[in-house]
Amino acid sequence: MAVLPVLTWGDPRLKKNSEDVGAWTPELEQLVADLFETSLHEEGVGLAAPQVGVNLNLAVIDCSCGEDPEQKLVLINPEITKEEGSQVGPEGCLSIPGIREVLERPQKVTLRNRTRDGAWEEQIGEDLKARAFCHEIDHLRGRLFVEYFGPVKRQILQKKYLKQARG
Numbered sequence: 265m266a267v268l269p270v271l272t273w274g275d276p277r278l279k280k281n282s283e284d285v286g287a288w289t290p291e292l293e294q295l296v297a298d299l300f301e302t303s304l305h306e307e308g309v310g311l312a313a314p315q316v317g318v319n320l321n322l323a324v325i326d327c328s329c330g331e332d333p334e335q336k337l338v339l340i341n342p343e344i345t346k347e348e349g350s351q352v353g354p355e356g357c358l359s360i361p362g363i364r365e366v367l368e369r370p371q372k373v374t375l376r377n378r379t380r381d382g383a384w385e386e387q388i389g390e391d392l393k394a395r396a397f398c399h400e401i402d403h404l405r406g407r408l409f410v411e412y413f414g415p416v417k418r419q420i421l422q423k424k425y426l427k428q429a430r431g
């Protein structure tokens with residue numbers, strides 16, 4: 265397993281719509297292991313392949329942050345099929361280190377997800393898992409969480425981020 269470099273805000277590769285994953289390969293299995301390792305190293309809950317420069321519809325989520333292997337989820341070509349309720353809470357992103365903002369997301373999310381063998385399964389997430397589903401799928405569609413804010417707020421966040429990045 266390897267810790268991969270995470271692309272940051274402003275990198276055009278983060279704005280691309282991801283390509284669907286085809287047949288499962290040993291290379292994809294290695295990428296999944298590297299995504300989990302990178303997410304854990306960066307103290308994240310999840311990481312999408314586009315965040316490490318791989319334009320695939322693939323993401324990993326571990327709401328236990330490495331504490332419970334049973335909570336590791338791999339999202340392959342995921343699609344949200346249902347959203348219920350709402351929650352308001354802080355959200356951050358490994359591609360925008362140091363920036364956390366309060367954002368409204370669904371309380372419960374149902375998604376259609378492909379398994380490694382190509383079958384489709386349904387996944388349901390509530391609370392943090394629902395937030396993570398939405399956040400990672402946004403990455404797969406070329407969207408960062410800061411894009412939910414208006415232009416003035418986004419500009420303030422970008423200035424804050426750039427100032428922090430310069431040190």
